[in-house]
Amino acid sequence: MATRSRPRWPLTVLYWALAAEFLLGAATKFWQGPTFVGPDYGDRFVAWGYPAWFAIVVGAVELGCAVLLVIPRRRSRFLASAAMVLLLTGAVTTHIVNHMAAVDNIAVSAHLVVMAMLALANWPGDWKELLRPWRADARERGFGAAA
Numbered sequence: 001m002a003t004r005s006r007p008r009w010p011l012t013v014l015y016w017a018l019a020a021e022f023l024l025g026a027a028t029k030f031w032q033g034p035t036f037v038g039p040d041y042g043d044r045f046v047a048w049g050y051p052a053w054f055a056i057v058v059g060a061v062e063l064g065c066a067v068l069l070v071i072p073r074r075r076s077r078f079l080a081s082a083a084m085v086l087l088l089t090g091a092v093t094t095h096i097v098n099h100m101a102a103v104d105n106i107a108v109s110a111h112l113v114v115m116a117m118l119a120l121a122n123w124p125g126d127w128k129e130l131l132r133p134w135r136a137d138a139r140e141r142g143f144g145a146a147a
Contacts (some may be wrong), residue, residue, distance in 0.1 A: 001132070015069045015077065018114070022066040048098050050088025061087050074122050081119035088112040 027037045038044070042052035061083060068080035091108045094100075108113075 012043065015118075019066040020116075022062045022069070026059040026063035029055045029062065044078075048094050050094075056078040058087065068101040071123065075124065078119060078122035078124060081115050081122060085119055089113055 029041050031041070033040050035041070041055040045055045045058075047053050065080040065084050065087075068083075071077070087112055088108060092105070092112055095105050095108050098101040
């Protein structure tokens with residue numbers, strides 16, 4: 001049995017902190033009316049040029065990614081990170097196009113960089129592992145290649 005050379009708890013804390021943050025972000029998207037971060041997100045999305053219901057879609061993606069981030073599997077963390085990279089790319093673009101405050105632009109851009117780094121850190125060794133998860137699970141349990 002191989003021993004780990006470095007502790008994993010700092011990375012686990014990072015995943016849980018990001019998941020909590022995206023869970024909070026999802027809650028603000030689902031909340032009808034003003035939130036502690038400002039006006040109703042439905043109104044914000046309309047002001048940005050999107051339909052109001054798009055806030056629910058973004059909140060659902062954030063919620064799903066928050067759940068996937070806390071599952072201690074490399075595949076689920078990669079999928080969450082990759083999805084958040086796509087979502088945050090849209091957020092950065094929206095913030096820049098709509099001339100949002102510099103603090104908002106920096107915060108969204110920092111999240112994009114962190115999620116891109118996590119996606120790269122959890123990059124699958126083989127894309128087939130994403131498409132056929134049962135084979136990857138069998139290899140992880142030591143059963144060799146499953147049919």
